[in-house]
Amino acid sequence: MSQKVLAFEKKTLTGNITVPGDKSISHRAVMFGSLAEGTTKITNFLAGEDCLSTIEAFQSMGVFIQREENTVLIESEGVNGLEEPVQPIDLGNSGTTARLLIGILAGLPYHFTLYGDDSLSKRPMDRIANPLREMGAKIDGRENGRLLPIAVRGGHLSPIDFKPPIKSAQIKSGVLLAGLLTDGVTTVEEKTKTRDHTENMLQAFGADIDVEGTTVKITGNKKLTGCDIEVPGDISSAAFFLVAAAITKGSHITIENVGLNPTRTGIIDVLKMMNVSIKVVAKRTIGGESIGDITVQASQPKATVIEGDIIPRIIDEIPVIALLATQATGQTVIKDAEELRFKETDRIESVVNTLSKLGATITGTKDGMIIEGNTQLHGGVTESYGDHRIGMMIAVASLLTDEKVELHDDECIAISYPTFFEDLHYLISN
Numbered sequence: 001m002s003q004k005v006l007a008f009e010k011k012t013l014t015g016n017i018t019v020p021g022d023k024s025i026s027h028r029a030v031m032f033g034s035l036a037e038g039t040t041k042i043t044n045f046l047a048g049e050d051c052l053s054t055i056e057a058f059q060s061m062g063v064f065i066q067r068e069e070n071t072v073l074i075e076s077e078g079v080n081g082l083e084e085p086v087q088p089i090d091l092g093n094s095g096t097t098a099r100l101l102i103g104i105l106a107g108l109p110y111h112f113t114l115y116g117d118d119s120l121s122k123r124p125m126d127r128i129a130n131p132l133r134e135m136g137a138k139i140d141g142r143e144n145g146r147l148l149p150i151a152v153r154g155g156h157l158s159p160i161d162f163k164p165p166i167k168s169a170q171i172k173s174g175v176l177l178a179g180l181l182t183d184g185v186t187t188v189e190e191k192t193k194t195r196d197h198t199e200n201m202l203q204a205f206g207a208d209i210d211v212e213g214t215t216v217k218i219t220g221n222k223k224l225t226g227c228d229i230e231v232p233g234d235i236s237s238a239a240f241f242l243v244a245a246a247i248t249k250g251s252h253i254t255i256e257n258v259g260l261n262p263t264r265t266g267i268i269d270v271l272k273m274m275n276v277s278i279k280v281v282a283k284r285t286i287g288g289e290s291i292g293d294i295t296v297q298a299s300q301p302k303a304t305v306i307e308g309d310i311i312p313r314i315i316d317e318i319p320v321i322a323l324l325a326t327q328a329t330g331q332t333v334i335k336d337a338e339e340l341r342f343k344e345t346d347r348i349e350s351v352v353n354t355l356s357k358l359g360a361t362i363t364g365t366k367d368g369m370i371i372e373g374n375t376q377l378h379g380g381v382t383e384s385y386g387d388h389r390i391g392m393m394i395a396v397a398s399l400l401t402d403e404k405v406e407l408h409d410d411e412c413i414a415i416s417y418p419t420f421f422e423d424l425h426y427l428i429s430n
């Protein structure tokens with residue numbers, strides 16, 4: 001396991017960067033391009049480990065996928081051209097690959113075995129397996145079919161009307177993708193809208209999909225056709241530098257070409273709520289996704305309460321928001337975020353443990369955390385626990401400490417942001 005000593009001499013961030021492509025959109029582009037007939041070209045693809053797992057999964061089903069840096073070319077004969085993989089499919093660390101792929105495989109006339117790393121093997125798969133079983137899928141696995149490794153015996157599925165009990169775009173997407181392979185209309189009605197990249201991109205590939213408020217209807221058996229996808233910068237990756245600039249004296253940065261899909265921009269709302277000086281300039285829309293530049297300046301943040309419908313819009317940004325809250329005036333409370341317990345780590349526990357080690361006053365609750373502000377953080381020995389977002393939160397925290405921070409197990413950052421340290425060095429070298 002590799003480690004890094006974080007002891008930056010200059011702690012002011014200035015300049016303009018772009019961040020790598022959006023992880024959610026990159027996964028979907030590979031999946032839908034593989035299900036579509038013809039050629040799909042993906043540009044600004046995120047070559048992070050999670051998205052590479054998605055590429056390998058479809059290559060193992062016979063799809064021609066060629067990647068050169070951040071450009072991916074897919075040639076597929078469509079759903080009917082997919083083959084039964086000879087070997088079990090390795091999902092690595094990726095929850096998104098797991099939940100969406102299980103939805104697709106359930107409707108294909110083959111047998112599949114899926115497994116993942118230690119973290120993914122602890123994450124619940126019954127949340128997707130259960131609605132798929134209602135559609136007729138045969139899915140089994142460890143702990144009564146709840147955990148990986150999982151076996152899917154794909155076949156004929158019937159459409160369903162599904163009201164997810166959990167706020168999860170992965171579950172919504174997995175059911176919609178299974179619905180795509182049925183003969184009728186599948187409806188997913190969410191209580192709170194979650195990220196809608198599946199809906200937007202399926203439309204671009206020619207699916208028959210209809211969205212009204214928080215209800216999505218997909219009519220199955222519609223042929224998808226390959227298309228070109230340009231992936232916007234990932235706002236979840238940008239969030240680390242937006243917060244870093246907000247809390248380090250003299251900083252002023254712009255992140256260009258960031259995805260501004262409204263289901264993902266909760267971090268901008270939180271930064272505004274917390275009094276951070278931030279400016280957003282939307283520039284254009286590509287494939288139903290809006291893109292723009294975000295400028296942030298060093299600010300004196302103030303505490304807030306974060307709860308309710310905003311949570312799915314910031315779910316992956318909460319670790320770095322917790323760090324921001326340690327620098328705010330007052331006490332910040334985060335509620336309704338029990339889903340954090342089912343990520344790469346239990347992110348309530350890992351954020352609380354890590355920030356406490358660095359001197360924060362932070363308490364975990366069943367569905368969130370309470371964070372005292374105006375805290376002087378100090379150095380220490382930390383670990384990512386194999387969770388990329390915890391690793392990046394620690395790196396940003398080290399900009400606030402006089403002493404060095406040791407970060408053990410830093411390589412997991414490549415799961416979503418392989419060039420994170422290069423971009424950080426660039427911003428502090430200006």
Ligand SMILES: O=C(O)C1=C[C@@H](OP(=O)(O)O)[C@@H](O)[C@H](O)C1
Pocket residue numbers: 023024025095096167168169170171173195315316339
């Ligand atoms: O659909 C997606 O691409 C994702 C959905 C979210 O997970 P949940 O659906 O479990 O909330 C998010 O945490 C994950 O990083 C990506």
Ligand SMILES: C=C(OP(=O)(O)O)C(=O)O
Pocket residue numbers: 023050093094095096097316343344389416
């Ligand atoms: C939760 C995440 O991803 P996944 O669920 O795809 O592993 C994440 O990227 O923070």
